[in-house]
Amino acid sequence: MLDALSYPFMQNALLAGLFASIACGIIGSLIVVNRMVFLAGGVAHMAYGGVGLAFYAGWPVLPSTIGFTLLASLGLAGLTLNRRSRTDTVIGVFWAAGMALGILLLDLAPGYNVDLMSYLFGSILTVPLRDVIWMAGIVLVLLLVIGLYYRDLKAMSFDPEFARTRGVPVTFLHFLLVALLGVSVVMVIQVVGLILVIALLTIPSYLAQRKAQSLGRMMIAAAGWAAVFCLFGLMAAYYFDLTSGASIIAVGTVCFFLVLVWDKCVGALRSYPSA
Amino acid sequence: MTHTSSPKPPEVRDSQVVADIQSVDFAYNNSPKVLEDVSLRILQGQYLAVLGPNGGGKTTLIKILLGLLKPQQGQVSVFGQTPAQARPRIGYLPQYAENRDDFPVSVLDTVLMGVRTKKRWGMRYSAPEREKALQSLEEVGLSGYADRLLGHLSGGERQRVFIARALAADPELLILDEPTSNIDPQAKFCFYEFLAELKASVSIIVVSHDLSITTAHIDSIACVNKMLLYNARPEVTQEMFDLLYGMHERHTCPMAGFGPSHPGFLNRLQPRS
Numbered sequence: 001m002l003d004a005l006s007y008p009f010m011q012n013a014l015l016a017g018l019f020a021s022i023a024c025g026i027i028g029s030l031i032v033v034n035r036m037v038f039l040a041g042g043v044a045h046m047a048y049g050g051v052g053l054a055f056y057a058g059w060p061v062l063p064s065t066i067g068f069t070l071l072a073s074l075g076l077a078g079l080t081l082n083r084r085s086r087t088d089t090v091i092g093v094f095w096a097a098g099m100a101l102g103i104l105l106l107d108l109a110p111g112y113n114v115d116l117m118s119y120l121f122g123s124i125l126t127v128p129l130r131d132v133i134w135m136a137g138i139v140l141v142l143l144l145v146i147g148l149y150y151r152d153l154k155a156m157s158f159d160p161e162f163a164r165t166r167g168v169p170v171t172f173l174h175f176l177l178v179a180l181l182g183v184s185v186v187m188v189i190q191v192v193g194l195i196l197v198i199a200l201l202t203i204p205s206y207l208a209q210r211k212a213q214s215l216g217r218m219m220i221a222a223a224g225w226a227a228v229f230c231l232f233g234l235m236a237a238y239y240f241d242l243t244s245g246a247s248i249i250a251v252g253t254v255c256f257f258l259v260l261v262w263d264k265c266v267g268a269l270r271s272y273p274s275a
Numbered sequence: 276m277t278h279t280s281s282p283k284p285p286e287v288r289d290s291q292v293v294a295d296i297q298s299v300d301f302a303y304n305n306s307p308k309v310l311e312d313v314s315l316r317i318l319q320g321q322y323l324a325v326l327g328p329n330g331g332g333k334t335t336l337i338k339i340l341l342g343l344l345k346p347q348q349g350q351v352s353v354f355g356q357t358p359a360q361a362r363p364r365i366g367y368l369p370q371y372a373e374n375r376d377d378f379p380v381s382v383l384d385t386v387l388m389g390v391r392t393k394k395r396w397g398m399r400y401s402a403p404e405r406e407k408a409l410q411s412l413e414e415v416g417l418s419g420y421a422d423r424l425l426g427h428l429s430g431g432e433r434q435r436v437f438i439a440r441a442l443a444a445d446p447e448l449l450i451l452d453e454p455t456s457n458i459d460p461q462a463k464f465c466f467y468e469f470l471a472e473l474k475a476s477v478s479i480i481v482v483s484h485d486l487s488i489t490t491a492h493i494d495s496i497a498c499v500n501k502m503l504l505y506n507a508r509p510e511v512t513q514e515m516f517d518l519l520y521g522m523h524e525r526h527t528c529p530m531a532g533f534g535p536s537h538p539g540f541l542n543r544l545q546p547r548s
Binding site: 150152155157159165214215216218 | 338341342343362363365367369372375377378379380381384385388389391394395396397398400424440444
């Protein structure tokens, strides 16, 4: 591993993985406790529309994808605000429409695009330093916003109706959360791709939620799990010449099932009468 | 339609009126009306049970009182203000929701969400806020539970935590939506006893679809099933039963259709002569 570290691309990959892990820990926890995983999937696939737009218009990919996803996710937040209405159907439509838009725009884009796959499955080993700096900036904003709104976000996630009666700006926070999700998703796409982004948002959060004493500690633990997945996934990808995004998710999935089995065994032992 | 089967005190001073609902209509976007021409007045110190079938509009009514829903017709005032303005003075216990069971939050943090405060920013709670929350926990008899995880408590204990959260706002009006829906019958009885002890200090509205609430120390009843009937005494009148359960004739009863040999099957359940 040490010799691998001397390559700049590996250093960039590790930094990108670290920043993505922090974002996943924070946003993933909020998404999981708010039961918004499907919405996160919709946002991730809508981001592909942004990628298509960037190539079609010849704009820099990361900033324009962030801009596009931000706008699209705010639209989605508006449509899903009233949870009584058919939220899952609306998300399904956005999910597919964003993806289709991206493909069509790439068809129409001048020239032939070779790195299309990198947006579907991630390309952490080819993340340029410029994008790593973007990611650092996003993480900083994320930490700042969460630090400021932590109390209200927690109250809203726990019980939106009660929170509203206590003066928490629930509608605003819903939009804020989906916007933060949009930005974070684009960032994580760099690492594992838009198809696998859901895994990095949910698996660490699930593992962190089991024993967490508070939402904040759940975020920290989830970021830790995500960082472990990224590190070991990258090592596996480097030594066995595997696709990096899929390796990261594979490590996560193995951990997920090991922990699941472990919890079941511990539970069974506890319920077994000791006398 | 408001009906009073025993006369109200002739003169009610405005200062005694906690909440006043006047001929309110409500419908969720373009659906049939959930509430129609509903009026209700709640006085200081009153302990009112709101009964009604599921889907009858009970929860809608209290969400209107809390300003979470706006009626299409009619006026609502709470403490002489709009519901949204009066919210800080109302303690609220929402209906049981399963998704709160595995939320990573301690008992104390749950109660802290209810404390009346101007502070919004940051991650920490101030010392007075904590003190208030601990005091509320003591009121519901859960002093030693502050650091426990909410998910590790029993259903009855959890409901008491939510009561503490409602009390943490020093409410002048307490609104409880199906407070006993997730606790066992034994705990239910204790819970009603506990509410009765609170009664002296605040006005309470308890919403339930369970008639056993009438054995608690309530002093008045409102029945809601699209319309509202009010009784200033803790008794369910015949009229209320009709509103709650409808005046079914056998052929309108949906169960009749399930019989193996319709329509005689229901008759066979009766004792033979």
